[in-house]
Amino acid sequence: MRTTRDKLESILARLAGRADNERVFLKLYEDAARAASDASDARRQAGVSLGPLDGAIISIKDLFDVAGEITTAGSVALRDAAPATSDATVVRRLRQAGAVIVGKTNMVEFAFSGLGLNPHYGTPGNAVDPERIPGGSSSGAGVSVAEGTSEISIGSDTGGSVRIPAALNGIVGFKPSARRVPLDGVFPLSYSLDSIGPLGRTVQDCAFADAIMAGEELRVLDPYPLAGLRIGVPRGRLFAETEPIVAQAFEESLTRLSKAGARIVDIDIDDLVAEMEKATSRASIASVEAAEIHADWLDSKAQEFDPRVRGRIVLSATLPAPAYIRMIRQRDALIAAMDDRLKSIDSLVMPATAITAPPIAPLLADDQLYRQTNLLILRNTMVGNLFDLTGISLPIPGQERPVGLMLMARNGQDRKLLEIAASVERNFAS
Incomplete structure (x- = not known):
């Protein structure tokens, strides 16, 4: 051994x-x-x-x-x-x-x-x-x-x-x-x-x-039955600019899950995503909080930062406290609204990223391309963080380049999501 x-x-x-x-x-x-x-x-x-x-x-x-x-x-x-x-x-x-x-x-x-x-x-x-x-x-x-x-x-x-x-x-x-x-x-x-x-x-x-x-008890997952599983697909703005290889892999995955008995339904969350985007339009929550975390060395060690990282933090360093507080309160309301919206399904499903991994060299050479690509790469996954959900990415087998299928569920449903993911993983391997 x-x-x-x-x-x-x-x-x-x-x-x-x-x-x-x-x-x-x-x-x-x-x-x-x-x-x-x-x-x-x-x-x-x-x-x-x-x-x-x-x-x-x-x-x-x-x-x-x-x-x-x-x-x-x-x-x-x-x-x-x-x-x-x-x-x-x-x-x-x-x-x-x-x-x-x-x-x-x-x-x-x-x-x-x-x-x-x-x-x-x-x-x-x-x-x-x-x-x-x-x-x-x-x-x-x-x-x-x-x-x-x-x-x-x-x-x-x-x-x-x-x-x-x-x-x-x-x-x-x-x-x-x-x-x-x-x-x-x-x-x-x-x-x-x-x-x-x-x-x-x-x-x-x-x-x-x-x-x-x-700090929880360790247990072997009991795969959640796919038959009758309610899967919501949030088609709309989260599916824009999706690379063809990703779109095809995603649709093939839905077909597999549907054949296994899962109920695939469209669910509209575009309004909530748009409201969250509006609430954070002046600055992202992460950049505002990062500005406070790095306040002691943001200027004194400016030359030691990656300019792409420091630039995003600096832009949010002057946001007034009332604006930040309002943003957090609006987020709390939208979290509650999303939780209510998702009560009719067991899991959201979408591509983890809209694109497969792009080449490194062009991103190093073009700051605008870097920013655009970064926003697109983060677009789908950050829904889980902003709306306080639990989420997992699984590899879709048989693709030219790795493609991730993302499942998300309501806050606190971590165990259930893992059991659903275990069933999807087993289905993909069959």
């Missing part, structure tokens, strides 16, 4: 072979990971297990605190920050469950983009085509799982930053309901929108990691 230490050494050898051009990981924990893998192997030999993730090779995004080291959040601006005094809550819980944390993965600076580019540490190439974007902001996380240098990776999702890299790299990415997983020891992008979620090869792996991080 292959040991956990064997798995780990194989990964470390692979990473050592490309150490001169490493862009997926920003830091490795070789010694700690070896100790954790040996402990897991010893438990297994003694017939003891800490649970289903005992011995799982896991990576964490560069915004999670690890005791004794600086949390840089994909930036060079925090190089002189104080080291963390303790592990982030989710890191501690994963260690207690026997996970082997192999390293910290690369990310968009301060998690502020859906594309995955990082000028400081380099951009990880997509796992399927390294000339294309990995998706962000959990860029290294998506590539690591897809290429096999992690079995599970932990990311953050503020506008799609778990589901986008999952979709573009052909893996599973789960965003739980906000605040269900503790944010203690996690460098924030947006206090209102941030959530912590796993990326993995299977829905079950993501469900185990999610339960551990949320």
